[in-house]
Structures are given as C-alpha cells and as structure tokens.
Amino acid sequence: MPNHYFSRRLYQYSAPFSHFVEHSGSGFTAGIIGQRRDNGLLVSHDVAEQCAAMMDNLKTLLEELGLGLSDLVRTTVFLTDYEDFDVINSVYARCLTEPFPVRTTIQVAALPLGAKVQIDTVAALRDGTR
Numbered sequence: 001m002p003n004h005y006f007s008r009r010l011y012q013y014s015a016p017f018s019h020f021v022e023h024s025g026s027g028f029t030a031g032i033i034g035q036r037r038d039n040g041l042l043v044s045h046d047v048a049e050q051c052a053a054m055m056d057n058l059k060t061l062l063e064e065l066g067l068g069l070s071d072l073v074r075t076t077v078f079l080t081d082y083e084d085f086d087v088i089n090s091v092y093a094r095c096l097t098e099p100f101p102v103r104t105t106i107q108v109a110a111l112p113l114g115a116k117v118q119i120d121t122v123a124a125l126r127d128g129t130r
Contacts, residue, residue: 007061011040019061027067027123031078032058033115040113047084047116051091054119059095067123072101074122078108081116088117 004018010032021028034043034050035057043053055069062068079088085105093100101121111118 005065007064009037009060009064010057011035011037013040020065022065022125025125026073027065027071027125029058029061029119029121029123031112031118031120032061033112033118035113035115042113042115045116047079047081048087048091050115051088051117052095054115054117055091055095058119058121062123066126069096071123071126072096072121073124075101075103076120077103077105078111078118079105079116080108080111082107084116 002021002023005020005022007019010019017030019030032054034053035041036043036053037057037060043049059069062071077088077092079085088105
C-alpha cells in the first residue's frame with residue numbers, strides 16, 4: 001500500500017496532490033519548481049535562481065523524509081527553453097554529486113506559475129525512512 005506525504009515546510013497548495021509517495025522501496029516526488037515556501041511565488045524570473053530554489057525545495061522535502069539528494073536514482077527536468085540547458089546543468093551539478101542519478105530533460109510549452117524549470121524524482125528508500 002502506498003504511503004502519501006504532504007510537506008508542511010513547502011508551500012501549502014490547495015490542489016489535490018501529495019508531495020511524495022512511497023511504494024515498494026521507492027519514493028516519488030511531485031513536480032517541484034523554484035518557488036518561495038512562504039507565499040508560493042517564484043523566487044525570481046532568473047532561471048539559475050529558480051533552479052537553485054527548486055533544488056533547495058527538493059532537498060528540504062527529502063530531508064523531512066530522512067533522505068538526501070544522494071538517494072535519488074532518477075530525475076526528470078522540464079524546461080521551457082532549451083537555451084537554458086547549460087545554466088540548469090551548472091546549478092544541478094553543484095547540488096548533486098557523482099554518481100549522478102539517471103536523468104531525462106524535456107522542453108515543454110509551459111510550467112506552473114510561469115516557471116522556467118521543474119523537476120520530479122524517484123528516490124531509493126532506506127531502512128527507517130519516514
């Protein structure tokens with residue numbers, strides 16, 4: 001049976017979703033963007049600042065669950081302009097260490113709140129998680 005988790009440290013949406021679901025030894029995050037935790041607005045229009053905040057929000061969520069960025073096995077990064085790929089890669093590489101999780105990067109027409117980048121992930125759960 002899946003376990004659903006909604007973080008109290010991230011922005012409190014009214015939309016019907018969970019921030020994280022664990023099932024059969026894996027954990028799955030919802031899409032995370034570079035938004036402020038207090039009011040839900042984007043931290044900036046700058047893609048590097050959005051990406052840094054996105055990764056910080058992801059780290060916050062994982063830490064609440066007794067996990068870390070090193071537990072990620074798969075990421076999907078969505079961006080609205082492939083011209084931002086190098087900037088996003090630079091921030092992403094500063095946040096994660098080798099060996100990196102597998103990753104797919106997809107250009108999309110739009111993201112929530114007009115964000116320029118979004119990530120969703122799969123994590124390997126450890127004994128004692130949550």
